[in-house]
Amino acid sequence: MTIRRVFHRLLWPALFLLPLWVLFGRSFFGVPLGLQFVGQLLLVPLLFAGQAVASGLIVARRSVRSSSTLSWLDTGLLAVSWSAQLALGFFLVDSSAGASAASAYTRVAGGGLDLSTALFALSAVVVIAAGLALIASAVWQLVRETGRRVAASMADLDRLAGLSGSSAGRETTRPEAARSSGSSARGDGPVIRIAPRGPDGPTRP
Secondary structure, X not given: OHHHHHHHHHHHHHHHHHHHHHHHOHHHHOOOOOOHHHHHHHHHXXXXXXXXXXHHHHHOOHHHHHHOOOOHHHHHXXXXXXXXXXXXXXXXXXXXXXXXXXXXXXXXXXXXXXXXXXXXXXXXXXXXXXXXXXHHHXXXXXXXXXXXXXXXXXXXXXXXXXXXHHHHHHHHHHHHHHHHHHHHHHOOOOOOOOOOEEXXXXXXX
């Protein structure tokens, strides 16, 4: 529970900080930004947009907003995506630049540029795959939770309608019973007519 709440708190800060890290990560290690920085200016906004869509779909769930806790699926996919984005800013190599413009990994570990390039390509693939999986899982969880909530609301409406119907049935039964008891008390039965007497005797009908 604690880990999922921590990831929920980091959801919006990571939305802004990680794309900035991809843009300027190497400069924190004293590596000058090269020609690939121009391409990053075009691609990083796409990374930001995809991450914003995924975050919006996650917080659209009522369970996330009420508990401030992500699901384990959200947490796992975010951990993979964030780690890969950190790796992008760490392993990026300027293909047209020399060793002085190598990745931060090359500056720290002293490895060759080929290894940094391979790690950067792997990180880019992981970022794309994790982003797509995160959006798909967020949509699936949102639809599933909304469906459960709608089904619960319909069940409550059916239950209330059943209670109202039974109450109305009892109310209509009471007047009918009262009328039946009243008619029995009056003694409904055969009617006997008595003809009035005339001057010459009883008047025949």
